[in-house]
Amino acid sequence: MKKIVVLLSGQGANLQALIDACQRGAIDGKIAAVISNRADAYGLIRAREADIPTALFERSNYSGNQAMDKAIGDFIAEIGADLIVLAGYMKILSQPFVERFAGRILNIHPSLLPKYKGLNTYQQAMQAGDSEHGTTVHFVTPELDSGAVILQARVPIFADDEVVDVEARVKEQELHIYPLVVQWFVSGRLHMEQDRAYLDGRLLPPSGYADE
Numbered sequence: 001m002k003k004i005v006v007l008l009s010g011q012g013a014n015l016q017a018l019i020d021a022c023q024r025g026a027i028d029g030k031i032a033a034v035i036s037n038r039a040d041a042y043g044l045i046r047a048r049e050a051d052i053p054t055a056l057f058e059r060s061n062y063s064g065n066q067a068m069d070k071a072i073g074d075f076i077a078e079i080g081a082d083l084i085v086l087a088g089y090m091k092i093l094s095q096p097f098v099e100r101f102a103g104r105i106l107n108i109h110p111s112l113l114p115k116y117k118g119l120n121t122y123q124q125a126m127q128a129g130d131s132e133h134g135t136t137v138h139f140v141t142p143e144l145d146s147g148a149v150i151l152q153a154r155v156p157i158f159a160d161d162e163v164v165d166v167e168a169r170v171k172e173q174e175l176h177i178y179p180l181v182v183q184w185f186v187s188g189r190l191h192m193e194q195d196r197a198y199l200d201g202r203l204l205p206p207s208g209y210a211d212e
């Protein structure tokens with residue numbers, strides 16, 4: 001069974017969706033460890049409740065970002081993980097780490113990439129007057145939030161929405177699309193080649209797979 005390692009910094013709602021999907025057999029894989037860069041991440045509690053080993057890597061214990069990422073990478077290599085899933089990991093991974101695990105790192109980002117990379121994507125979309133927002137699962141490459149898009153989910157933004165309304169809509173979608181993409185990867189249907197995403201051997205379009 002394929003081994004998955006999840007990296008997170010916060011709530012872990014996406015982690016929970018992945019745990020649940022593994023438990024009901026919707027993902028043919030095992031979450032071998034959950035790694036956090038924050039001791040207070042609620043995701044760590046979710047992992048422990050599911051009997052998944054956890055590891056904490058705090059920046060203050062390392063001389064630099066690369067040293068920290070080297071330690072995380074060595075830990076992941078030791079486990080022999082097939083896939084690294086970023087689920088709200090709010091720290092930019094250094095280039096050597098990304099290159100070490102090229103094609104084996106997925107991220108979920110709360111915007112319709114390439115729109116709104118980085119932080120505060122909800123505020124950005126609403127301030128721009130957008131009528132829709134969404135979330136993107138993509139392969140991780142060294143440039144932030146720029147790797148090949150695999151799958152997106154769109155949600156509407158209504159005139160009287162607050163940020164929390166749009167965020168709730170987006171997060172609900174994330175819990176559906178991330179387990180699906182993880183299953184595509186662990187079942188061998190999805191891969192990255194020369195920074196492009198392929199599903200069932202077919203090159204995915206720039207906005208990813210769309211089920212019409």
Ligand code: GAR
Nearest residue numbers: 010011012013014015088108109110
């Ligand atoms: C998710 O909404 C995810 O899209 C976002 O963090 C949230 C984590 O929620 N990721 C990023 O912003 C990465 N740039 P969760 O901890 O409840 O899964």
